[in-house]
Amino acid sequence: MVILSFIISLAGATMLLLFSVRMVRTGIERAHGASFQRVLRKQANLFGAASTGMSLAVVMQSSAAVALLAAGFLASGYLSFPTALAIILGGDLGSALIVQILSFPIGWIVAPLLAVGGWLSVKAENRRLRQYGRIIMGIALILMSLGLLREAVEPVRDSAFLPAAAAYLEADLITAFLVGAVLAFVMHSGVAAILVVITLVQIEALSFTAGFGILLGANLGSGLIPVWLARGMDIAARRLVVTNFGLRGAMALGALFLVSATPVLEFFERPNLGAAQSIIFAHIGFNVALLLLTLPFCRLIEPLAVRLLPEPKTRGDLSARIAPGSQLDKATLGTPAMALTCLKQELMRMSGLVEAMFRPSLEIYQTDDANLIGSIRAMDSQVNACLTEIRNFVAAIPRESYKKSEARAARDMVEYAIRLESAGDVISKRLTALAQRLHARGWVFRAEGRAELTQMHEGIIANIKLAANVLISNDPESARLLSLEKTDIKTAERESRKRHLKRLQNGKPESFETSDIHLETLRALREVNSHISAIAYPVLYETGQLLETRLIERMPQNSSAS
Known part of the structure; x- marks a missing residue:
């Protein structure tokens, strides 16, 4: 004993x-x-x-x-x-x-x-x-x-x-x-x-x-x-x-x-x-x-x-054969658990593509690399294809075989796929265009502005990884943390905008030149993060940790009278 x-x-x-x-x-x-x-x-x-x-x-x-x-x-x-x-x-x-x-x-x-x-x-x-x-x-x-x-x-x-x-x-x-x-x-x-x-x-x-x-x-x-x-x-x-x-x-x-x-x-x-x-x-x-x-x-x-430990040897078109393709298998449509798993795997692939697009998004502001910009834009077509395949897959689901909770989970994943596709559009269309405009005019960001953008960029990359964890685990604590991180990015964007405007008030000419591009980049980064963080909402709704609205339902009588 x-x-x-x-x-x-x-x-x-x-x-x-x-x-x-x-x-x-x-x-x-x-x-x-x-x-x-x-x-x-x-x-x-x-x-x-x-x-x-x-x-x-x-x-x-x-x-x-x-x-x-x-x-x-x-x-x-x-x-x-x-x-x-x-x-x-x-x-x-x-x-x-x-x-x-x-x-x-x-x-x-x-x-x-x-x-x-x-x-x-x-x-x-x-x-x-x-x-x-x-x-x-x-x-x-x-x-x-x-x-x-x-x-x-x-x-x-x-x-x-x-x-x-x-x-x-x-x-x-x-x-x-x-x-x-x-x-x-x-x-x-x-x-x-x-x-x-x-x-x-x-x-x-x-x-x-x-x-x-x-x-x-x-x-x-x-x-x-x-x-x-x-x-x-x-x-x-x-x-x-x-x-x-x-x-x-x-x-x-x-x-x-x-x-x-x-x-x-x-x-x-x-x-x-x-x-x-x-x-x-x-x-x-x-x-x-x-x-x-x-x-x-x-x-x-x-x-x-x-x-x-040498690099793995490849032969012929082996890279094409081992490249990750669509994870959606229509043979699983009749089995809800397997179909939802396929959807999650495809969303993980889609999230990985968006992350690969986003990682060099600030690098193109520093180096005028037309090939890198072209690669980012080309990858956006893959993200769009993922969304199309996910929509078609969910549309083919036999409704009578799925419980309400399973059908709702499938719809939530389609909505998140739409948000990921929107994030890809922001990266491929807005951020690349802003970088090209910056280089076309021969401008560069001041050190302070560049540091602020870099800090936001790194925070969003961390949130992409956290969002992937929420997608796989449905963990309420991770979802809540992701929602809080979204608020932090929003606060960082607001504070960076205030500091930038203060630099304009101090009359620094470099800040005047890049002002529009800096502010538009801040908004674009915040929007990317908002799309990425959307995976937290279904988990928080399900666990009762997110309200439908932040508006006060009923105003006091004296307030309405006045």
């Missing part, structure tokens, strides 16, 4: 830890996701890139999240391979520093954090303040989960089970190494896994030797997490995270062999610091050594990585 209670308590504390880490990470991503993307894209110097990756990992409490961001930008062409690899290596060191920060004895601060975080989450009107409340609550829950871990282990620390397991791991470092790798991968968080190990070492449930072996394995497992998460990404992205996994794996295996074959382990254990703090210093030292040994050779590693 004691063992069963231990397993349940340990599982509960571990799940709370995972939830808390994710809560902090998602709160930071929602509050500053676009800013992080902008910071990453500006990196060129390897040491600066590593410092940026370290800072982001400290803030986001996840080296895997930093790795996926870097991999995504590498695949999109915004980062080079050496820069992206330096960011990931810095992120690994940042996650090690987070372990040190969270291991300090600051349990007294849990109650104040819960009070402040809870108040911001519930009472704050500003969306970003609510996300800050989420972050603060998450940090408090992390500290609580660590306390629960200690309490869960305490009853069995002196039993026959835990000491026997700890003794076995101490005697067999290879098994301890494998346990650490599996633990980090299963938990999908290297930070959480290492915090568990440190907690067990701190209360003397594990020896320093066993903890060190598990620590090395956890470093290997944390490198495997982004490999798993990036398995469906472009080959360039997968090449990056596999390279990072190979470097971490080689370093971890080398360190395991070193401590197994020599008495070097005694060097890391410092009695004056305590076993737990020695583990933390060893973890930080591992990542510092990996960064210093690898960073100078990032440019030399790229050719080897390309050779190990």
